[in-house]
Amino acid sequence: xxxSRRNLLKATSVLLVEHLANSRKFAFAGEPVSASGRDExxxxxxxxxxxxxxxxxxxxxxENIPHLYHDLLPRSVFYPLIRNAGVTSHYNTISSILTGNxxxxxxxxKTPPANPTFFEYLRKRMALPQDAAWVISSNKAxxxxxxxxxxxxxxxxxxxxVIFPKQLLINAVIQAASQGxxxxxxxxxxxxxxxxxxxxxxxxxxxxxxxxxxxxxxLDLRMQSSMQQAIEELVRTNAPVTGDExxxxxSEEVMRRFxxxxxxxxxxxxxxxxxxxxxxxxxxxxxMDRLVYELWNLIQExxxxxxxxxxxxxPEFGRDFDGSNTNGFFNHRSNNDSTxxxxxxxxxxxxxxxxxxxxxIQHIDLCPTIAGMFGIEDLDLPGKRLPGLSS
Amino acid sequence: xxxxxGKAQTGTLSPDAYRGLVDRLPLTMRPALNQQLSxxxxxxxxxxNRVASLMKGIEAFSPSGLGAVTAPLWALEKKMGVKDWxxxxxxxxxxxxxxxxxxxxxSEWRREVQKVFDTVNAAAQSATPTAAExxxxxxxxxxxSLPVSPQSVWRQWDPLGHEVRISDDSERLCELALQGxxxxxxxxxxxxxxxxxxxxxxxxxxxxxxxxxxxxxxxxSSLGYAALKPFRDRFLAELNQAPKDxxxxxxxxxxxxxxxxxxxxxxPAEIANQPRLRKFVIDLFLSGNGAxxxxxxxVEWAVAEALRRARPRTIVARFGMRSKPKPFxxxxxxxxxxxxxxxxxxDDPENSAVDAVILARYAWLAASRYPEQQQTLCICVxxxxxxxYVVPPxxxxxxxxPEHPIASEELYRWLTTQYLS
Numbered sequence: 001x002x003x004s005r006r007n008l009l010k011a012t013s014v015l016l017v018e019h020l021a022n023s024r025k026f027a028f029a030g031e032p033v034s035a036s037g038r039d040e041x042x043x044x045x046x047x048x049x050x051x052x053x054x055x056x057x058x059x060x061x062x063e064n065i066p067h068l069y070h071d072l073l074p075r076s077v078f079y080p081l082i083r084n085a086g087v088t089s090h091y092n093t094i095s096s097i098l099t100g101n102x103x104x105x106x107x108x109x110k111t112p113p114a115n116p117t118f119f120e121y122l123r124k125r126m127a128l129p130q131d132a133a134w135v136i137s138s139n140k141a142x143x144x145x146x147x148x149x150x151x152x153x154x155x156x157x158x159x160x161x162v163i164f165p166k167q168l169l170i171n172a173v174i175q176a177a178s179q180g181x182x183x184x185x186x187x188x189x190x191x192x193x194x195x196x197x198x199x200x201x202x203x204x205x206x207x208x209x210x211x212x213x214x215x216x217x218x219l220d221l222r223m224q225s226s227m228q229q230a231i232e233e234l235v236r237t238n239a240p241v242t243g244d245e246x247x248x249x250x251s252e253e254v255m256r257r258f259x260x261x262x263x264x265x266x267x268x269x270x271x272x273x274x275x276x277x278x279x280x281x282x283x284x285x286x287x288m289d290r291l292v293y294e295l296w297n298l299i300q301e302x303x304x305x306x307x308x309x310x311x312x313x314x315p316e317f318g319r320d321f322d323g324s325n326t327n328g329f330f331n332h333r334s335n336n337d338s339t340x341x342x343x344x345x346x347x348x349x350x351x352x353x354x355x356x357x358x359x360x361i362q363h364i365d366l367c368p369t370i371a372g373m374f375g376i377e378d379l380d381l382p383g384k385r386l387p388g389l390s391s
Numbered sequence: 392x393x394x395x396x397g398k399a400q401t402g403t404l405s406p407d408a409y410r411g412l413v414d415r416l417p418l419t420m421r422p423a424l425n426q427q428l429s430x431x432x433x434x435x436x437x438x439x440n441r442v443a444s445l446m447k448g449i450e451a452f453s454p455s456g457l458g459a460v461t462a463p464l465w466a467l468e469k470k471m472g473v474k475d476w477x478x479x480x481x482x483x484x485x486x487x488x489x490x491x492x493x494x495x496x497x498s499e500w501r502r503e504v505q506k507v508f509d510t511v512n513a514a515a516q517s518a519t520p521t522a523a524e525x526x527x528x529x530x531x532x533x534x535x536s537l538p539v540s541p542q543s544v545w546r547q548w549d550p551l552g553h554e555v556r557i558s559d560d561s562e563r564l565c566e567l568a569l570q571g572x573x574x575x576x577x578x579x580x581x582x583x584x585x586x587x588x589x590x591x592x593x594x595x596x597x598x599x600x601x602x603x604x605x606x607x608x609x610x611x612s613s614l615g616y617a618a619l620k621p622f623r624d625r626f627l628a629e630l631n632q633a634p635k636d637x638x639x640x641x642x643x644x645x646x647x648x649x650x651x652x653x654x655x656x657x658x659p660a661e662i663a664n665q666p667r668l669r670k671f672v673i674d675l676f677l678s679g680n681g682a683x684x685x686x687x688x689x690v691e692w693a694v695a696e697a698l699r700r701a702r703p704r705t706i707v708a709r710f711g712m713r714s715k716p717k718p719f720x721x722x723x724x725x726x727x728x729x730x731x732x733x734x735x736x737x738d739d740p741e742n743s744a745v746d747a748v749i750l751a752r753y754a755w756l757a758a759s760r761y762p763e764q765q766q767t768l769c770i771c772v773x774x775x776x777x778x779x780y781v782v783p784p785x786x787x788x789x790x791x792x793p794e795h796p797i798a799s800e801e802l803y804r805w806l807t808t809q810y811l812s
Contacts, residue, residue, distance in 0.1 A: 087493045104493040108637055276681030276688025277713075278749045279742035322547075322749075323756035327695065329749075330680050330688075335498045 041349065042309040043370050044263045046295065047094055048288045049139070049270040050332040050339075051315040053080075055285055057343050064285045067293035068313070068345065077351040077388045079344040081360040084317040088332045088339055090141035093316040093363065094266060099149065100367025100381040109143030112150045118367045119147065119262055120154035122374055131258040133160035138247040138268040140164070160262065165250040166243030244269040244284070248291045252298055259304035262370075266316075267291065273319060273329050281329060296347060310350040310373060310389075312366060315342040350389040357388045406431040409442065412449045415457055417464040418473050420504060421480045422487055429481070433670040435588045435701040445508075448515030460510050464503040471496050477638075484641045525582065525704065526784055526810050527767040528575065529694075529758055531751045532565055532709040534596075535774035537744035544748055544773055545780045549755065552769070552782035553789055558796035561777045567803040568707060569602040575705055576603065576611055578810060587612050587665075588701040593693045595686035595711030600661055612668055612701075614693055616686040616711070618659035619672065625657055626676055627683050644677055671700070686711050687743065691750035695757035702763060705810075708754060710747035715739040744775075755782065768809050784809065 055061040057080060062069050086092055086102035095103040095113040105111050119133040135147050148159025244267040251265050269284030292313050299305045320326045321338035332339050344361065350373060364383035371377070372385050406428045413424045427434060427442055434442070449457060468474070471494045479487055491497055533539055545554045557564070568575050569592075579590050590611035592599040597617040616623075629647055633640040652658070652669065662668050675696055681688030687710050694708050714736040755769050769782040779802070783789060790805050791797060797805075 087497075089492070092493060102495075104495060106637065107489050107493065110636070274679065274681065275684045276691065276750065277685055277742075277746050279745035280716075282745070322753065323759065325760060327680055327692070328753055328756070333492070335501070 040261055040308070041373055042259075042261050042263075042305055043373060044265065044295070044299070044309060044311045045097065045366065045370075046265045046267065046292060046311065046313045047097060047316050048267040048292075048313065049090075049284070049315060050088075050273070050317050050319045051270055051285055051288075051342065052318040052321075052329065052338055053342060054338070055282065055329075056315075061285075064282055065289040067289045071293055072296060072313075072345060072347060075347060075351070075354055077346045077354065077386075078356045079346070079361050079386070080356065080358060082314060082342055082344045082363060082365075083360055084340050084342065084363050086363070088317040090139050090266075090268075090316060091143075091146065094137075094139075094142060094264075095146060097314075097316075097363050097366050098146070098264065100364045100371075100379070100383045102364060102382075108141065109145050112145040112148060112155075114150060116149045116151050116154040117147070117159065118370050119160040120149060120151075120158040121367075121371055121376060121379060122262060123158040124154060125376055126374060128261060130161065132260050133262040134254055134258070134260045135160045135162045135264045135266070136247055136251045136254060137162070137164050137264075137266040138166045138243040139266050139271070140166070140268070142266065160264070163250060163254075165246045166268070242269050242284075242287055244287050244291055248295060251295070255298065255302060255305065259302075265295075274331065276330055278329060299348065307349070309348045311347040312344060313347070314344040314363070314366075316363075318342050344386075346386070346389060350391075352390045353388075355388050357386075359387060361386055409446050412446050415449060415454070417461050417468055417507070418478065418480060419464070419468055419491065419500065420507065422478075422483045425480060426482045430670065433667050435667065436586060437588070437702040438700055444515045445511055448511035448513070451514040452511075461507055464500075464507055467496055467500055467503055471500065482645065485644065486637045486641055489637055524763065524766040526812055527703075527763055528705045528806070528810055529755060529767060529769045530568060530575070530705075530707045531754055531769070531771040532707070533744070533747050533751060533771065533773045533775065534598075534709060534711060535562060536712055536738075536740060537710065537747050537773075537775055538740050539744045539748050539773050539775055541773075541776045541778065544776060544778070547749075548752055548771075548780050549759075549769075549782050552780050553793035555779045555781050555789070555793055555802065556796040557772075557777045557779060557802065558798050559777075561772050561774045561779065561799060563799035564772055564779075564803055565599075565707075565709070566602065567799065569599065571803070573803075573807055574603075575707065575810070578807060579705055582811065588667075588697075589703050590705045591694075591697045591701070591703050591707070593690050593697070593706065593708040595690050595709060599707060599709055612665075612671075612697070612703075613661045614668070614672065615659065615661075616689045618661070622652070622655075622657040622659075622672070623676070623683055625655065626673075630676075630683070648673060648677060671696070685713055685746070687713065687746045687750050691753050691757075694754040698757050698761065702761065706754075708751075710743075710751060712738050712740060712743045713746070715742075768806065770806065 053061070056065050056068070084093060084096075086096045087104055087107075089107045091107055091109045092103045092105055095105060095117075098117040098119070099113045099115040100118070101115040103113055103115070105114065122128060123130075123133055133147075135142075137146070142162075142164070144162040144164075147162040148154065148156040247265065247267060251263065254260065255263070267284075267288050269287050270281055272284060273281040296311060299309045299311060317332050318337075318339045318341060319329045319332050320334040321336055322328045324334045324336065324338075326333045344366075350369075362383060364381070365386050366383070368379060368381045368383050369386045369389065371379050371381075372391070409428055410425070413421050413428070416424070424442065424445075427438065431439070452460065473490075476490050477486060478490060491500060494500065533544075545552075567573075576590055587610050592603065592611050592613040594600065594613075594615040594617070597615050600613045600615055600618070603611065603613070626647070630643070633643045652673070658669060662672065675689075675693055676683050678692070678696070680692040682692045683689075690708050690710055694706055697703055697706060715738070717734050751771050755771070758764050758767055758769065765785040767782075768784050768787075770779055772779045781789060781793075787809065790808075
């Protein structure tokens, strides 16, 4: 990745997490801000949008996933056949993964999941603090309601923090344009102002999406100069910025500061396919491949994660087949293996013996598997624990 | 512009009479049909005839007979609880689609709807003799500016076709098709084609319409992404006002669909006086699939929708160049890149070529979904490679060995022979 772009995103991600940490002091007074030092298992789930097997783990797609294929597959338990038997929309699929039940909700996230998420099960049973569970998402189809269910005995008090970092960048761009200042997207000082303004005036957090409720928010002034420098470099390169890069950087900052036990990350650069650019869709797959590898390396690097983390990586679903009446790769609506069938890779603690498990599994199998890793075996869930993993 | 009414308009039933027939169908079949009836004068002849045929099929059943055909779907709708939904019977809405898609019976519902359509259509067609079909043509152009890979450009195309090397300047083919003495529009007219929806020119840039001979005896339906820019910009700005809420978005979509868009001076001349074609563009942009954002997606989706709605005899479609995403705009891709960034546009030839190659193939795959494909000749030309991929109509063969290069004029001559047969 272009180093100047990375500088911008890095600076912005630190800024955002700093901002969040400050606001958390008000929201959760009395709870420890950091969970580092807890000796516990960690689980990270990465869901990466709609990606067909044809563009990834079939012969036609291996060139798009060099890190997944060459670096990570040999040390993973790999499931080449995972079926999404639910609604192949983003909000429904992510909430199905989190709850272990197929969800049939408003696609635009108006309602919370109808069953408890694994965040709620684990936080309630194990008395985990709020900063132990996070959802960090690129996907604008989600809302902060994804972090906790509508079930009375569970719900937001046991839910996850939810952040949509990409929305910060989008808001800044749109704000500049709507105020008649397109030059701001090409001007370092102006763009910095747009970003800062959004952070300073995000009173209800809905624009950025996190569920932490605080009424104090201010910009960490220490970050301003690095932000300005990074934006200056970014503008000079005339290079695009991707939302998934920023989502990973925020995730890294959250891992360093809060060391959550449960972290769900959703990438969505590949969803540019909805607009019909196949080249940009492939670029999104390659970005995802690289970011997952960076995340894996970070897990090995951070003491809070090294040797105690299980990482699951999976597309939410595939995409429609070439020639479908839903316009092929553009969409994910057809009831067909191209859309319903995808893959899952498991790395780390639970994947001590590399293997390929060809028995078909389902997205709803992740929740009971994750619960089982934390010793919770008695949940009444329709999914089954994934075969081939170490307990 | 001749927008001859279809046969259905002069038939025994009117759209008002059809409404009574639609009311005999299960709830979930009504929105699309009612929407078409409410816009009857803006439908293409093929669409009018298709609705008329369906209505004829419904009429062919006694009330108890139709009840038997639709009973499984009625029962399924009851299980799905459709009556309790906020379900529009008058128009297709995003909320309708969303409610159906998240039902646990969605797949079963799709199967049952298809069964009803198949049964009713079969009843209609049993009394309707089918006319002999003339050869149809889909002519796709990957312009010279797109550096496609000669090794892979045709790799995934229909195995029934042939790669053909062109021995001279392949750009000549497009000139012959639109400007030659035997241009396609003239040929169509010579065979009695007088309906503008029979010939479509769809362009990522602004070349095809300007090439079209001024003396062409009939007008074609001509859409150019570049020429539509003033309208696109305005439309996108309106669409981007939609909040993240299905009901509110449905309201905005309905407003945009009903808006006349006259008086703004936004339409290009070739569309300005064609309400049916203007409506097609609005529907195209509202149906997504990138048609508002990327020129090549516009071309592919316009071809697919023209095939679905107008079933034209001839389509000429030309792909083109898109710009590189500017800083920040790739994360706000639904925004107008020129509006959100003052940086100049920079061409992205390599990635435009990747997009165009798959989307040209999708255009042919879209045609392959319909029975008319059997009579369709498809030719896709890569001007950069001076090669083409030719899929002859079913049962037809190339008139020469595909291993031998062929000159543009000779290839066009063969094409016109097929077209006139």
